[in-house]
Amino acid sequence: MRKTVLSSRLIGRGLAYLAAILIALWILIPIYLITMAAFSPKDVIYDWPKSLFPQAVSVETMQFFLSAYGVLDSLWNSLIVALITLVISLVIGAPAGYGLARYIFRGQDAFRVAILSTRAFPLVILSIPLGVTFRQWGLYDSLISVAFLHTAMALPTTILVTSSVFMGISRELEEAATVFGCNRLQAFMRVALPLALPGLAASAIFTFVLSWNEVFAATILTLFNRTLPAHLMVQLDSSPVPFRFAGGFFILIPAIVFMFFIRRYLFSLWGITLK
Amino acid sequence: MKLKRLNLEPYLLLLPSTAYLLFFLAWPMAKAVGLAFQTDDMQWTLGHLQRMVGDAHFLEALRNTVMLIIAIVPLQFILALTMALLMMERLRGSDILVYIYSIPLAVSDLAAGIIWFSVFTERGYLNSLLYGLGTLDKPFLFLDYQTNWPLVAIVLAEVWRATSIVFVVLVAGLQSIPRDYVEAAEVFGAGWFKRVWRVILPLLRPSIQTALILRTLAAVQVFAVVGAVAGRGMTVLAAEAYRWYGEYRNAHMAAIYAMFILSISLSSGFVYLRTLRVKEEMIL
Numbered sequence: 141m142r143k144t145v146l147s148s149r150l151i152g153r154g155l156a157y158l159a160a161i162l163i164a165l166w167i168l169i170p171i172y173l174i175t176m177a178a179f180s181p182k183d184v185i186y187d188w189p190k191s192l193f194p195q196a197v198s199v200e201t202m203q204f205f206l207s208a209y210g211v212l213d214s215l216w217n218s219l220i221v222a223l224i225t226l227v228i229s230l231v232i233g234a235p236a237g238y239g240l241a242r243y244i245f246r247g248q249d250a251f252r253v254a255i256l257s258t259r260a261f262p263l264v265i266l267s268i269p270l271g272v273t274f275r276q277w278g279l280y281d282s283l284i285s286v287a288f289l290h291t292a293m294a295l296p297t298t299i300l301v302t303s304s305v306f307m308g309i310s311r312e313l314e315e316a317a318t319v320f321g322c323n324r325l326q327a328f329m330r331v332a333l334p335l336a337l338p339g340l341a342a343s344a345i346f347t348f349v350l351s352w353n354e355v356f357a358a359t360i361l362t363l364f365n366r367t368l369p370a371h372l373m374v375q376l377d378s379s380p381v382p383f384r385f386a387g388g389f390f391i392l393i394p395a396i397v398f399m400f401f402i403r404r405y406l407f408s409l410w411g412i413t414l415k
Numbered sequence: 416m417k418l419k420r421l422n423l424e425p426y427l428l429l430l431p432s433t434a435y436l437l438f439f440l441a442w443p444m445a446k447a448v449g450l451a452f453q454t455d456d457m458q459w460t461l462g463h464l465q466r467m468v469g470d471a472h473f474l475e476a477l478r479n480t481v482m483l484i485i486a487i488v489p490l491q492f493i494l495a496l497t498m499a500l501l502m503m504e505r506l507r508g509s510d511i512l513v514y515i516y517s518i519p520l521a522v523s524d525l526a527a528g529i530i531w532f533s534v535f536t537e538r539g540y541l542n543s544l545l546y547g548l549g550t551l552d553k554p555f556l557f558l559d560y561q562t563n564w565p566l567v568a569i570v571l572a573e574v575w576r577a578t579s580i581v582f583v584v585l586v587a588g589l590q591s592i593p594r595d596y597v598e599a600a601e602v603f604g605a606g607w608f609k610r611v612w613r614v615i616l617p618l619l620r621p622s623i624q625t626a627l628i629l630r631t632l633a634a635v636q637v638f639a640v641v642g643a644v645a646g647r648g649m650t651v652l653a654a655e656a657y658r659w660y661g662e663y664r665n666a667h668m669a670a671i672y673a674m675f676i677l678s679i680s681l682s683s684g685f686v687y688l689r690t691l692r693v694k695e696e697m698i699l
Binding site: 153157160170171173174188233238248251262265269270271272292356360377384387388391392399 | 422425426428431432433435439440443444447449494497498501504506509512513514515518520521522523525529530532533534536538539540542544546547554575586587590607628629636638642643646647653656657666669670672673674676680681684
């Protein structure tokens with residue numbers, strides 16, 4: 141009796157490891173394939189049948205992609221848009237997050253629910269009327285218009301994440317600082333802010349990735365000043381296969397690197413939607 | 416009791432965000448309604464709606480979008496639940512597994528589309544593999560838009576990319592379930608399957624609801640993956656909105672498509688809230 145329980149436990153354990161590894165492979169293999177494609181010379185990319193293992197490593201395809209017309213410009217545009225988005229969201233959003241975390245006030249819950257429910261509104265809906273408005277303002281095809289929209293998309297998350305960051309820092313520390321003669325602002329700047337910095341950085345990185353990845357709004361709002369994903373998106377159909385593979389790899393990589401840096405904050409970034 | 420003086424500090428802290436969101440979220444929403452249901456000289460009309468319904472691409476876009484939602488959301492849920500339950504098993508190396516499982520969180524839909532295009536294209540990795548195994552003697556045209564294969568490729572790309580977010584939401588939910596409940600069920604002789612079905616899943620309901628709503632909303636807007644995998648051969652609702660705005664310069668038609676996408680989002684959210692009813696304060 142005991143023995144069968146034990147051996148069925150063992151089998152269960154083995155199956156769990158097997159499933160865990162298979163799922164990991166399911167996620168990793170496509171990344172491996174696009175990486176291999178991006179670093180293969182062009183003739184290997186056009187090969188039939190393709191080898192599933194690297195044949196020759198070369199930067200020819202990546203060079204071809206980066207030197208293609210408009211790629212470097214749009215890369216630059218993407219960086220500018222993501223940085224503007226990051227700065228505006230943090231400057232506007234972090235105070236709200238701090239307010240939610242530190243004060244009890246009338247309308248607090250309503251504000252929280254309103255912020256959460258903004259996630260339900262499709263970006264597609266925002267892009268079109270804002271596109272029309274920006275055109276009236278003469279902001280059509282400008283990077284700042286894309287950054288404004290990306291901020292609208294990122295701000296609710298920034299507020300919720302920063303509020304959970306500040307909630308994680310004990311209020312007593314700030315109170316102690318005021319006892320020692322700091323005013324409210326000094327207590328915040330000297331005590332809460334330094335402690336919050338890693339969390340705020342994670343939130344900023346998340347915002348950056350959000351903006352870097354966004355395609356629809358960027359494509360709607362710009363014509364010549366495309367961001368990299370928007371440029372790729374409109375060029376895709378008329379581009380040779382090596383260009384697509386290299387482009388796919390290129391927009392994938394920063395995302396993976398950033399993910400590595402914010403992995404500790406993963407669950408506070410997304411788990412937050414729960415309650 | 417004396418009323419405390421109203422403290423303005425929190426309101427001042429919230430003011431910039433509120434103003435920004437009203438201006439860049441609420442106001443455009445209202446404007447979208449106007450664009451969708453008004454003519455250029457501000458007369459209310461259903462003309463754009465009629466034109467959309469009568470449009471040659473409308474039914475196909477709707478069909479593709481609905482099929483994608485129906486295929487993607489349940490698959491993601493089952494896979495994510497499996498992944499989350501595996502994390503409960505406390506396997507060795509689960510730190511690394513969590514990291515690997517969450518990599519796709521940061522992957523854009525466009526990148527995922529390009530990656531799965533490289534798998535399914537005529538001279539792609541899948542055809543090469545099948546040829547190598549001797550299953551095929553010449554490449555099969557998976558991405559021929561007259562078949563359902565492009566849909567399959569898009570479903571796989573989306574499941575690959577966006578299962579991670581469901582996974583994270585479910586893991587966060589699982590962590591809030593007291594271990595005692597599960598252990599108690601085990602003491603009383605409930606097998607693994609019964610523990611999951613009778614104890615874990617009911618307690619996980621708020622997270623399941625959050626995850627399903629988030630994912631369905633995203634699936635209704637699917638755009639870049641479709642373009643990257645299937646090219647212009649296949650259309651979805653968001654792609655039609657883009658086409659009307661970007662190519663035909665018709666903001667009214669683009670807005671009515673956007674409103675249609677919103678109405679699907681809201682009604683599916685409503686269905687989830689009704690069918691997976693949980694206590695009000697746990698909804699969000």
